[in-house]
Amino acid sequence: MLHNTEQYVVGIDLGGTKIAAALFNSKGEILGRERMETANARTAKEVVQRMIEMIRSVARGLPLSGVGLASPGAVNSKDGIVLHGTNLPEWEQVPLKKWMGEALGVDVQVVNDANAAAWGEYVRGAGKGSENMVYVTFSTGIGAGIVLDGKLLLGSTSFAGELGHNIIQPDGPACSCGNRGCWEVFASGTAIRDAALAFMQSKSSAIAELAAAYGEPVSAKHVFEAYKQADEVAVQVVDRAVHYMALGLANAVHTFNPDRIVVGGGVSKAGDQLFPALREQTDKLVMKPYRGTFEIVPAGLQDDVGLIGAAALFHQS
Ligand SMILES: [Zn+2]
Known part of the structure; x- marks a missing residue:
């Protein structure tokens, strides 16, 4: 036996x-x-x-x-x-x-x-086969984790990878961490919702109708749905969000030189609409030697x- x-x-x-x-x-x-x-x-x-x-x-x-x-x-x-x-x-x-x-x-x-x-994405999901991977999840906030040379980067006190609190605009809006202008204040799902609500004060939008149809408060999900219908407010909000998402990803590329960036979270479910624009903008923002050295892919694992x-x-x- x-x-x-x-x-x-x-x-x-x-x-x-x-x-x-x-x-x-x-x-x-x-x-x-x-x-x-x-x-x-x-x-x-x-x-x-x-x-x-x-x-x-x-x-x-x-x-x-x-x-x-x-x-x-x-x-x-x-x-x-x-x-x-x-x-x-x-x-x-x-x-x-x-x-x-x-x-x-x-x-x-x-x-x-x-x-x-x-680590889950690296071992079993969309990061499989990469060597240096940056994982970013855009949801209520922005979470991130880094794998370098096949090892999960923890840092000296296991706090490494808090990319969401990289300050990208020192005089920007307040963040829950106490600082101002952190990446997650501009590019998280919450930021997308807040931007949509602000735009909708002066302009009507399918976002409100979609949220009402679901019987839900407005969220990034409705913004992306409205974006698919070419709703004017949604297009403005998503374009702005993609710009900020790309900005943070470019910072991550310059810091870690990854061969793959895996994007997860509710926002990444926007899929086809989001990724081509995100790739294009990130590529524009990184310095020349980095162009074409990394791919940006949606997460492979779910809940x-x-x-x-x-x-x-x-x-x-
Ligand atoms: Zn912060």
């Missing part, structure tokens, strides 16, 4: 409202899933206890070679501590690696969710990207 040499890993995506866990084999295939709402769990200890139960349940007694965890907020990956969890108010200095490692008897790795997503990336911390091939 053959020995079972399969390496099983559990990936966890810890979110503000839900926790998703999945069991992976070494090919990165998902063998089982668990999901839990975080609304009723009050303290970090309670949430951790429930995550431990989820891991035991999803692993079904199989021997685990590790647990990879993607967490929002500031994470010390070296020691596996969540320093401060965005959307998780009680999460300050939570030693996840220690608590979970002791309870489960396995190695636990913790990374920031944007870094997990970047599971955090889980997949966290689990892939243990499966690097």
Whole structure:
């Protein structure tokens, strides 16, 4: 009889409202899933206890070679501590690696969710085969993660890759981080929505009708839909957003010299409309030697990207 040499890993995506866990084999295939709402769990200890139960349940007694965890907020990956969890108010200095490692008897790795997503795209998604990859997700804010020479760039305190807070206009609008004119104030999904709302004060637009038809507040999604219909406001807003997105990507090209830029998040779902313009504008903004040295592609993984990336911390091939 053959020995079972399969390496099983559990990936966890810890979110503000839900926790998703999945069991992976070494090919990165998902063998089982668990999901839990975080609304009723009050303290970090309670949430951790429930995550431990989820891991035991999803692993079904199989021997685990590790647990990879993607967490929002500031994470010390070296020691596996969540320093401060965005959307998780009680999460300050939570030693996840220690608590979970002791309870489960396995190695636990913790990374920031944007870094997990970047690693997921690199190992299993649209970054596959690249050597130097920049991952950027345009959603409520801008998240980013960098892979250089096949390694996830964490930096000395695991805060590397906060491209969304690169200051691109010092006298620009205030950002949630306390500075002014950060990239995400101009190019995130929130920025797109806000620009649309501002334009719509003086001009009627299909954006409002689309949002009303869905029974939803105006968001970047409606802006991109209206853009497809050549709505005047939407065209202005998207052109402006693409300009700013390209500006930040050009900065990333100059900083990291990637061969591939993977773009994720709600905004990237605009697909065909967005990418040709984004490529063209980024190419214009980078210095000559960089032109033609990188490609800009949409993300390949969907909602599971955090889980997949966290689990892939243990499966690097
Ligand atoms: Zn900022």
